[in-house]
Amino acid sequence: MRILHTADWHIGKIVNEFSMLEDQEAVLHALVDKVKELDVDVLIMAGDLYDRSIPPKEAVTLANDIFNRLIREAGIPVLAIAGNHDSNERLEYGAELLAGSQLYIEGTVKKDVRKVSIDGVNFYLLPFADHVTIRQLLEDDEIKDLQDATRAQIESIKAAMNPDEVNILIAHGYIINGAKDSVEASDSERPLSIGTAEYVDVNLFDDFDYVALGHLHKAQKVKTDRVRYSGSPLKYSKSEVRHKKQHVLLDINKDDFNFEMIKVEPERDMKVLKGTFDELMQDGSDDYIFFELEDKNYVMDAMNQLRRRYPYAMGLEYTAQKERRESSQMTKQEAVEKRSLLDLFDDFYSKYKRNPLDDNQKEAIHETWEQALKGEE
Numbered sequence: 001m002r003i004l005h006t007a008d009w010h011i012g013k014i015v016n017e018f019s020m021l022e023d024q025e026a027v028l029h030a031l032v033d034k035v036k037e038l039d040v041d042v043l044i045m046a047g048d049l050y051d052r053s054i055p056p057k058e059a060v061t062l063a064n065d066i067f068n069r070l071i072r073e074a075g076i077p078v079l080a081i082a083g084n085h086d087s088n089e090r091l092e093y094g095a096e097l098l099a100g101s102q103l104y105i106e107g108t109v110k111k112d113v114r115k116v117s118i119d120g121v122n123f124y125l126l127p128f129a130d131h132v133t134i135r136q137l138l139e140d141d142e143i144k145d146l147q148d149a150t151r152a153q154i155e156s157i158k159a160a161m162n163p164d165e166v167n168i169l170i171a172h173g174y175i176i177n178g179a180k181d182s183v184e185a186s187d188s189e190r191p192l193s194i195g196t197a198e199y200v201d202v203n204l205f206d207d208f209d210y211v212a213l214g215h216l217h218k219a220q221k222v223k224t225d226r227v228r229y230s231g232s233p234l235k236y237s238k239s240e241v242r243h244k245k246q247h248v249l250l251d252i253n254k255d256d257f258n259f260e261m262i263k264v265e266p267e268r269d270m271k272v273l274k275g276t277f278d279e280l281m282q283d284g285s286d287d288y289i290f291f292e293l294e295d296k297n298y299v300m301d302a303m304n305q306l307r308r309r310y311p312y313a314m315g316l317e318y319t320a321q322k323e324r325r326e327s328s329q330m331t332k333q334e335a336v337e338k339r340s341l342l343d344l345f346d347d348f349y350s351k352y353k354r355n356p357l358d359d360n361q362k363e364a365i366h367e368t369w370e371q372a373l374k375g376e377e
């Protein structure tokens, strides 16, 4: 079976006051063209269809057009789940009726995770929900965070799963391999929980043939090639300018697994341009631009002047001044690291007591420190 895995469309998103709708329209229609060209059998959208729980009407129209084309024109089933930006209930409106037309939209989390079987391949649809919702649904007081909640959901899937068939999980969350920095996040992903950890360990998913993830906007694998984020189809923040946006094309059956990245070609790229104001004013661009100005002094009305040559300028910062601030902080940090503990304590004591340590006190501190170090060994 040939599957195209996408996620995080965030239709209707506004980045630094620029609506992304036209760019989304272009890349999503190009996506349908790719689906037809590559003879894709199934399309996955792993959450964050919209950017907001109540999307603007133009966003709903675009989603409707794209789903219509995928199902009527390309003739393939579409599997979509709600992400943390979507409204679970609104996304699920009409879902039972739409399933009759092969549009499978799972908005709200269910006690029994929804399974859709297409040509012998099983898809498990796990829409995003917070751990409190899942705790109440499963009536399981042991669930204290998203990791516990996901474990409970996966265990219930596994209890009825046939390992001889192809089993694919579609989920939306922050999946890591041991450490938080095992995957790369961006600035446009909203936190999934407040007060408890938002991370879920990838080892929970070992029994699936493939896990199609949404949430992180950078295309990346987690631990193995069979657990992947497709990433968003467009750059949605300055932190994403270096990303290569793509969809994942999978060929999968029980004995065979191959994947390939399908590059997304946006109408407008998003870039960071560095230089002095005068240098930048000699050029121009129709891309989305974040400027990093190297001028030592502020330039009067810089952004408005730059906009004449860069109509899609999104932001501006002065890096020379930022570097100066950072380097003075660095010097302080280095200075602290170079001094002895006794010196530092003496400093602290003098400030607090308004008297320096006398020799006896210094001796006592020194001995205490030595003993503490021995205790560690």
Ligand SMILES: [Mn+2]
Pocket (backbone or CB within 6 Å): 047, 048, 083, 084, 085, 172, 189, 190, 214, 215, 216
């Ligand atoms: Mn998300």
